[in-house]
Amino acid sequence: xxxxxxxxxxxxxxxxxxxxxxxxxxxxxxxxxxxxxxxxxxxxxxxxxxxxxxxxxxxxxxxxxxxxxxxxxxxxxxxxxxxxxxxxxxxxxxxxxxxxxxxxxxxxxxxx
Amino acid sequence: xxxxxxxxxxxxxxxxxxxxxxxxxxxxxxxxxxxxxxxxxxxxxxxxxxxxxxxxxxxxxxxxxxxxxxxxxxxxxxxxxxxxxxxxxxxxxxxxxxxxxxxxxxxxxxxxxxxxxxxxxxxxxxxxxxxxxxxxxxxxxxxxxxxxxxxxxxxxxxxxxxxxxxxxxxxxxxxxxxxxxxxxxxxxxxxxxxxxxxxxxxxxxxxxxxxxxxxxxxxxxxxxxxxxxxxxxxxxxxxxxxxxxxxxxxxxxxxxxxxxxxxxxxxxxxxxxxxxxxxxxxxxxxxxxxxxxxxxxxxxxxxxxxxxxxxxxxxxxxxxxxxxxxxxxxxxxxxxxxxxxxxxxxxxxxxxxxxxxxxxxxxxxxxxxxxxxxxxxxxxxxxxxxxxxxxxxxxxxxxxxxxxxxxxxxxxxxxxxxxxxxxxxxxxxxxxxxxxxxxxxxxxxxxx
Numbered sequence: 001x002x003x004x005x006x007x008x009x010x011x012x013x014x015x016x017x018x019x020x021x022x023x024x025x026x027x028x029x030x031x032x033x034x035x036x037x038x039x040x041x042x043x044x045x046x047x048x049x050x051x052x053x054x055x056x057x058x059x060x061x062x063x064x065x066x067x068x069x070x071x072x073x074x075x076x077x078x079x080x081x082x083x084x085x086x087x088x089x090x091x092x093x094x095x096x097x098x099x100x101x102x103x104x105x106x107x108x109x110x111x112x
Numbered sequence: 113x114x115x116x117x118x119x120x121x122x123x124x125x126x127x128x129x130x131x132x133x134x135x136x137x138x139x140x141x142x143x144x145x146x147x148x149x150x151x152x153x154x155x156x157x158x159x160x161x162x163x164x165x166x167x168x169x170x171x172x173x174x175x176x177x178x179x180x181x182x183x184x185x186x187x188x189x190x191x192x193x194x195x196x197x198x199x200x201x202x203x204x205x206x207x208x209x210x211x212x213x214x215x216x217x218x219x220x221x222x223x224x225x226x227x228x229x230x231x232x233x234x235x236x237x238x239x240x241x242x243x244x245x246x247x248x249x250x251x252x253x254x255x256x257x258x259x260x261x262x263x264x265x266x267x268x269x270x271x272x273x274x275x276x277x278x279x280x281x282x283x284x285x286x287x288x289x290x291x292x293x294x295x296x297x298x299x300x301x302x303x304x305x306x307x308x309x310x311x312x313x314x315x316x317x318x319x320x321x322x323x324x325x326x327x328x329x330x331x332x333x334x335x336x337x338x339x340x341x342x343x344x345x346x347x348x349x350x351x352x353x354x355x356x357x358x359x360x361x362x363x364x365x366x367x368x369x370x371x372x373x374x375x376x377x378x379x380x381x382x383x384x385x386x387x388x389x390x391x392x393x394x395x396x397x398x399x400x401x402x403x404x405x406x407x408x409x410x411x412x413x414x415x416x417x418x419x420x421x422x423x424x425x426x427x428x429x430x431x432x433x434x435x436x437x438x439x440x441x442x443x444x445x446x447x448x449x450x451x452x453x454x455x456x457x458x459x460x461x462x463x464x465x466x467x468x469x470x471x472x473x474x475x476x477x478x479x480x481x482x483x484x485x486x487x488x489x490x491x492x493x494x495x496x497x498x499x500x501x502x503x504x505x506x507x508x509x510x511x512x513x514x515x516x517x518x519x520x521x522x523x524x525x526x527x528x529x530x531x532x533x534x535x536x537x538x539x540x541x542x543x544x545x546x547x548x549x550x551x552x553x554x555x556x557x558x559x560x
Contacts, residue, residue: 044346044348045407045409045411046348046349046411046413047413047414047417047453047454047467048407048453048454048455048457048458049343049346049347049454049458050407051346051348053346
């Protein structure tokens with residue numbers, strides 16, 4: 001099993017959910033985060049006091065998936081979340097040691 | 113010294129025997145004893161409510177939105193506490209110090225030219241039937257109380273986010289006692305009062321309220337010092353929606369502040385209302401366009417601030433200028449206050465957190481001085497200058513501004529230093545970082 005973490009632009013979330021649902025991913029976790037990278041921030045100004053805001057709002061999506069569909073999911077996320085402009089985000093894949101469905105107690109591949 | 117306007121249109125506050133007041137609805141001759149006028153009274157009851165509304169929650173929200181979220185409650189707390197504290201002190205001795213006329217002699221400067229006696233302490237002598245001119249004295253006293261409340265509340269903005277609550281209560285209590293009541297007395301208590309006798313035109317409180325609070329705010333900002341991290345650390349307003357709501361309440365409530373200062377329901381109040389609206393709109397646009405030109409985009413904080421500067425500047429002028437004067441005063445105040453709050457502050461490096469000096473002191477000074485010009489009928493004013501020339505009146509206005517700046521500057525400094533010795537003015541660095549809501553009140557503004 002793998003834990004896929006995708007940091008994407010917030011407005012891409014709905015597209016991502018639809019895309020991964022087609023592949024058979026049934027669950028995911030969404031967090032609102034701030035991120036910075038190569039994308040430049042913007043300037044805010046209040047009564048003449050200007051300051052740079054480098055941390056931009058992003059959406060973090062975490063999905064636990066079986067090894068068989070990992071590559072497919074990563075490719076799908078990457079394609080749907082891309083706009084071609086800087087700030088599109090990143091996808092990380094980490095090994096997932098265990099998973100448990102709380103309601104039934106199922107473990108392993110049955111739980112993701 | 114000419115004080116009243118043509119046909120009694122202009123009415124200035126004063127003690128019962130000294131008000132040169134006509135009741136337009138009754139059309140009485142000037143030498144008759146004033147009787148209760150229900151129209152005037154109804155309007156003054158309403159005005160009192162409007163001016164209290166300016167503080168709670170108008171000013172409270174205006175300021176609260178501009179601070180960081182960790183300090184939102186501290187600002188609201190300060191406004192609420194000041195309202196309660198000043199009310200009690202007003203009752204105990206404040207009204208008396210401000211408006212008692214014992215010992216005052218027209219044209220003579222004595223001790224009572226600067227401050228009133230204690231004859232009206234505990235509001236003694238005020239009964240259901242007591243009158244101040246054509247309105248109940250109870251209403252007059254409460255109306256004036258709402259001014260006494262908002263003036264120290266304004267200062268809160270200058271030392272926001274770093275002042276100890278106990279120190280704030282003691283300082284503002286003392287400041288009200290020694291600075292505010294004296295200013296009110298000197299400008300408004302009637303013949304024999306210092307600036308009243310000079311002939312200053314200050315209809316609703318350009319000197320008494322705005323320059324007074326604005327300069328005190330600057331002094332407080334300097335004595336307390338800058339907030340930790342200022343100006344390098346960004347400290348954007350946490351909720352400008354609250355600020356705009358507050359500014360809107362100030363705009364609406366200010367009709368009670370200015371038109372209510374006519375102490376009558378008639379042409380004077382009507383003109384005060386009209387010029388207030390014009391000046392505010394002109395200032396809002398002036399700040400907005402200044403910012404647009406200067407920074408490339410108009411902002412909502414800017415237009416709201418601009419409106420407030422117009423309200424401030426027209427305050428001393430509202431009883432004597434006409435629409436043309438209002439337009440000019442609003443426009444000039446909008447531009448100058450914009451420059452003061454953005455450029456001047458940064459140039460001199462002081463941390464007047466919410467621009468109390470930039471808005472209230474500068475706006476008040478602009479308004480007070482321009483009143484000396486635009487009160488004259490030749491410039492569209494509705495005042496009867498009698499023998500006074502424009503140059504002479506402008507000088508009276510400037511003199512009063514200078515006196516106010518000096519009086520409140522020195523008074524505020526002394527009181528701040530005293531309170532610093534007694535309890536210490538500023539919170540610790542840890543508390544400032546944690547936020548005053550948690551550090552001073554054990555509360556969070558938002559439990560989302």
